Amino acid sequence: MRPTVNDIARAAGVSLATVDRVLNARPGVTEKTVQRVNAAIDQLGYVRDVTAANLARQRRYRLTFVLPEAPELFVATLRDALAEAGRSSAADRTEIRTLSFPAGNPHALVRTLRTLNSANTDGVAIFAPETPHVRDAILRLKSDGVPIVALVSDLPNTERDHFVGIDNIAGGRTAAFLMGKFHGKRGGSVMVLVSSMQARDNVERRLGFDQVMAESFPEIEVLPSLENHDDEDITARVVSEVLDARPDLTGVYSVGHGSRALVEVLRAHHRARQLTIVAHELTSVTREALRSGDIDAVVSQDVGHIVRSALRILRAKIDGVGIVPGQERIRIEIVVRENLS
Amino acid sequence: MRPTVNDIARAAGVSLATVDRVLNARPGVTEKTVQRVNAAIDQLGYVRDVTAANLARQRRYRLTFVLPEAPELFVATLRDALAEAGRSSAADRTEIRTLSFPAGNPHALVRTLRTLNSANTDGVAIFAPETPHVRDAILRLKSDGVPIVALVSDLPNTERDHFVGIDNIAGGRTAAFLMGKFHGKRGGSVMVLVSSMQARDNVERRLGFDQVMAESFPEIEVLPSLENHDDEDITARVVSEVLDARPDLTGVYSVGHGSRALVEVLRAHHRARQLTIVAHELTSVTREALRSGDIDAVVSQDVGHIVRSALRILRAKIDGVGIVPGQERIRIEIVVRENLS
DNA sequence: GTGAAAGCGCTAACAG
DNA sequence: CTGTTAGCGCTTTCAC
Secondary structure, three states, X not given: OOOOHHHHHHHHOOOHHHHHHHHOOOOOOOHHHHHHHHHHHHHHOOOOOXXXXXXXXXXXXXXXXXEEEOOOHHHHHHHXXXXXXXXXXXXXXXXXXXXXXXXXXXXXXXXXXXXXXXXXXXXXXXXXXXXXXXXXXXXXXXXXXXXXXXXXXXXXXXXXXXXXXXOHHHHHHHHHHHHHHHHOOOOEEEEEEEOOOOOHHHHHHHHHHHHHHHHHOOOEEEEEEEEOOOOHHHHHHHHHHHHHHOOOEEEEEEOOOOOHHHHHHHHHOOOHHHOEEEEEOOOHHHHHHHHXXXXXEEEEOOHHHHHHHHHHHHHHHHHOOOOOHHHHOOOOEEEOHHHOO | OOOOHHXXXXXXXXXXXXXXXXXXXXXXXXXXXXXXXXXXXXXXXXOOOHHHHHHHHOOOEEEEEEEEEOOOHHHHHHHHHHHHHHHOOHHHOEEEEEEEEEOOOXXXXXHHHHOOOOOOOOEEEEOOOOOHHHHHHHHHHHHOOXXXXXEOOOOOOXXXXXXXXXXXXXXXXXXXXXXXXXXXXXXXXXXXXXXXXXXXXXXXXXXXXXXXXXXXXXXXXXXXXXEOOOOHHHHHHHHHHHHHHOOXXXXXXXXXXXXXXXXXXXXXXOXXXXXXXXXXXXXXXXXXXXXXXXXXXXXXXXHHHHHHHHHHHHHHHHHOOOOOHHHHOOOOEEXXXXXXX
16 A cells, blocks of 8 residues: 555654645744654655645646637647547646637737736646747746746747747758658759748748758759748749749648648649648648648647647646656657558 | 535435435436436536545556567567656556566467456556467456457457557558658669568558558569568578669568668668668667668657557546547657657 | 644445 | 445644
8 A cells, every 4th residue: 555644644753734744845844843754755655646635725727728810720720629628628627718819919919918817827828929028928927926838839038837849940851851752862843831931930940941951952952932921812822923933843841830722722733743742730631632642741740739738737837746758749740641640 | 616526416405425326327226316416417517526536436556568578679668668657657546567478479478368357457458469369368357347458469359448559551551652752753672571470560561561552653563571570680681682682672661560680781781871761660779770861761659658548548448437539549650860759 | 833623526335 | 225424645724
């Protein structure tokens, strides 16, 4: 049988209450008694039963997710994953609240963040770009004692407790590796489509992509980035233009979260099967395009894993306990037609 | 506040004990009372607090993992993952015991399984090939009320509660897709190295590989399987022979769990960089070979995920509660140089 | 400073 | 068939 607080109380010759004080590092215990209790603790090899503690404490985890209101399917899949997690969260005393802000509106975001404090939330997960005001708002929350995790896109200059997402430079490098390998030693030229050069994840992916293309596939020409600002019309237009202007095009790298318009244009041009297409994020659109052969590979991250990991990490931070790093590492997934779920 | 058993007892006008009986589907309650209690349950939106229940029940989970004593690194990584999980398992009242049997010795395996029963274990995870005697042993355990999950290699004709691992046909298909795509429309010939045509996972991978090669890459010739029985000397010899006999060789597909000897031979022949090599399972050997460029892609499964999933599923079966399917689906991971961890 | 006692949400004897 | 009661391992008043 595992030792309990009672066992260590008896062994140390003190009461339950005192053991509890020592366990939780609360004041009002003589240094001497503390020593005695700690001695008993490691002598008996005591490990605290966190679930029993939480029961007694009547702890609830009120967690807040702050997500952009964006047109991209990726955000939708993230919301779905969150809803799914919400269904089973009551069992672990977790209440999930989702707050939305219009994508690309830092003011609205900051206003949303301002409503949050330690009185109404125990932990916050944020998927948003880093701006100075956001930084300040996060700092305030942190100093209020609220744990914060950054979701998908890191907030490295804030005091966020953890980043839950992939290394986007490595993500871009992975995309380049596939693009290069799929070209099979033939040269060619590759078009790069980004959402916006403001978005940190897009910039990092492009950076990683360029590194590997230059290092390992110099025979392939990489064209300058084309920004589509997640607008389908813009995408349709610029892609069409390049397709016409560059009959020697051999590949397309879609850096952003959305690929719907790209797939449609390629289909319309009946060019898809002759080009190597690499995109990011597994959504209904990219999934279908992989199946049909319109996209060759998708570099992705598991939104279900991201959500569950954020929940686990926030709860761990709230409880002040450690995490299992291996379990929380979000992998850079490569998805092709054959390992589609 | 979330409703508790007390709330629903009051609402239904019955005692705690009766509520508990209904909750746990225990006999001895009138159909009428059951109805009343259930009505109160969904009216108040009651969700049972599993942690409190487990506390009261003083439930411990004594789980047994049965693993082969095999030379392959993959099994070692699985053991490592298990050890890692063991470190944090005390917190969730789980005691993990590992039993080993000499790989390829069904008798020893059966002898091991025979020692297990509901008195000494609450759940079993097995990584072993399916033979008639194994099937019987599992059947006996099952009928003794012990939940069973199959690990890595399925035991489809037994009553196992769950299979934790990848679809190996899809794994082989994925390997073929990469092999074909990396050839970039050029033809060639590919050597296939299997551990043993007895091993179900090997056979399935080979099957999936052949399907896709035939469907999508008919310009590439796939040579007959070479069995190495996980023996490094055999591997070295047969690979060398083929390398000499077929100067037109363009690729190697390593189906089994072990790839050490293959990598060494290829290195010795200074041929690695001119061949496309696809292997299975991420281990220290394949990891290093990816980094050095000796292997181009690895099709893998996350051993950490497999172990944690097996633990979660066994606990769920013991508690008689459901699982989150998305969380338990083991992905077919594609690992290349750039998304290596 | 320290301890006794009640209680978190649930289960499990044991009565009736 | 149903209810009473004690208790799981821990925290938390409130006294001493």
